[in-house]
Amino acid sequence: MFFKNVALTSGVAAAFMLAGASAASAFTACQVTDVGGIDDSGFNQTAWKGVQDSMKAYGIEGRYLESQSETDYEPNLNALLDAKCDVIISVGFLMADATATSAGANPDAKFSIVDMAYNPTIPNVLGMVFATNEAAFMAGYLAAGMTQTGVVGTFGGINIPPVTGFMDGFYYGVAYHNSQKGTSVQVLGWNPESKDGLFTGNFESLDDGRAFAQNLYDEGADIVMPVAGPVGLGSAALAAELGTDALKIIGVDADQTQTDPGNADVYLTSVLKRMDSTVMQVIKQTMDGKFDGGMMVGTLANDGVGLAPYHSFDGAVPAALKAEIEDIRSGIIAGSINVGG
């Protein structure tokens, strides 16, 4: 009986499938995620949102493949090549080698990669890079202005430029506050001179996120910025337990009050890296036949990076501090403030 039911279902399914097959649309955008997964409330999810938005706006088809480990990058790219994708977007610096190999072997396919600008450029790869240090600079200034303990912290996933860009900006933002206001707020977890600091070594473990935030908290930090994709969700969970008077979190990539609604009130703000908007731009360009290898840079000026609203901390952040941060934004855009310290 049991088997009969399944067999029946399969028959019905076959009919459905035939009906569904004819609805294929002309343009397909495909994406390979990094190991954090498509639902990481940050990095990969934001990039995928760009494809989803394009599906809505342009009526295209979108597909994705999750990488379960670093060994999946190349076969995943190959699988998408077979799937007749019009543009293949690889999400993340760690996929740089695999994407370059794939692009070299398939000169007719179009690739785009988040967080990598090849030098020299590859004609069929468009890199999307982000001046996250500009936005993180503002977050650092905010953190320095908000800390009660005089200590703030950060930690990263892996010591690679797209991660440390955030940490650099955060560090120098705090330093800028110190020099402007005569404070002596200390940053734990990153030293931009020695290029070394705290790293979980992965972009997956929520437990690590919790443990690292706990360590920073134990050292006196009351505001922590985790730069490690879903790892930061563990830090947010800790902050929710300790209470936001003891520990606040600065989100990264997406506005994490939206992507992590369960712990929305622990996020002081988020450093936005608008991969969704650049991904959408890449898809639009490709659809219009204007795809060109090279790179696309997201900055404060073109809204490719930014600072999320303060949400539940809106009342807690002093109006003067808000105004200073707005001044810093215009200063960075105008070039009068150097985010490199």
Place this chain on the structure above:
Amino acid sequence: MTRSSDTHGSPRNDGNQHNGSSHDGGNAVDSLRALLAPTIDTRGNLREIILIPLAAVFMALLIGALIMMATSVEPHIILRSFVAMADGSVGSLNAISETLTASIPLVLAGLGIGLAFRAGLFNIGAEGQMVVGGLMAAVVSFSVTGLPMALHLPLVLVSGLLVGGLYAAIAGFLRAATGAHEVISTIMLNLISIRLLDYLLRQPFIQKEGRSDPISKAVLETAELPRLLSFIDPNLRLHFGLFLMLGAVILIYWLLYRSKLGFAFRISGENPDAARYAGIRAGLTIVIAMAIAGGLAGLAGAAQVTGVLGRATPGFTAGIGFDAIAVALLGRSHPVGILLAGVLFGALEAGGRQMQVDAGVSIDMISIIQALIIIFVAAPLLVKRIMPFLFADRPKEDADHG
């Protein structure tokens, strides 16, 4: 005809100690051994040996479909996902190439684990042995320069094999000399190897220039396992490791069933007391069996690094060493069975990828299906209860297994 699990339960006992009643163990490892017992008996019913894995695969796919239904995946998507799985595993030259590429390390490491099973050893350490073997291969592949490929590549592979073997031999030695159980020691060695990898990948003589994250330099061209089908399409990844895999299957078959050493392994595994009375040196047998198992895992790591990845990174083994345990179980520790099981797992991996591309079904589904297969293979009685018609003419034969 009745195969009592008691005779097979005995390998749990340490070769150096008095063999008491085989029912006195009762811990998790012992019950695992008892489970293994029926899986390594090849003189049983041939039909069962073939039918049970096949039925297990079928039932796992079926339950996979039910799980998808339960998570409100629509029926036509489920069907499309299975079509995609078939298509992505055997549906094209690229699919076959991907299936075989994925199966190479699984079979190599699985052979080692199966061989250790035969000798009564439960080697959980293939992952760690792959790590050290693969890392050693990577180091030799970029730091030894100026050699022609005919010398360099074998040197790289052998160094991976040796280091993997030595690493596993540590666990074997601890077992033989002190009685420390290999399950515990290999698990610990896995953890050590993973941290060691992370540390060594940051050392200047290994780390790629200009990077601050753990990643090794690239394998030199003279140490790359050549790709076999790149003349057809550069995306076809199938590499020379295919022949290593087939060669290893033949070699291990010969070793187990045609050589004196293999006889010593099997007799030690089936009955350590009998082995000792027959003058087989239990300690030495354990160390050698572990060393060969580790050597094969090390070779698997070396093949991944030089054939597929081109460098070592923190997660380069990707859990293959653990999947290989499942492969050895499914293959009933027989070299040919392991070959087939490894190819099946490779097919699931390649097909799972296609499943996600075509039907948007999560690739985690594949892990679930693999786990279900293992559950059914490890519980043959369950399979027979569910599908009695397959085993109809000997219905009661194995009723005493449980």
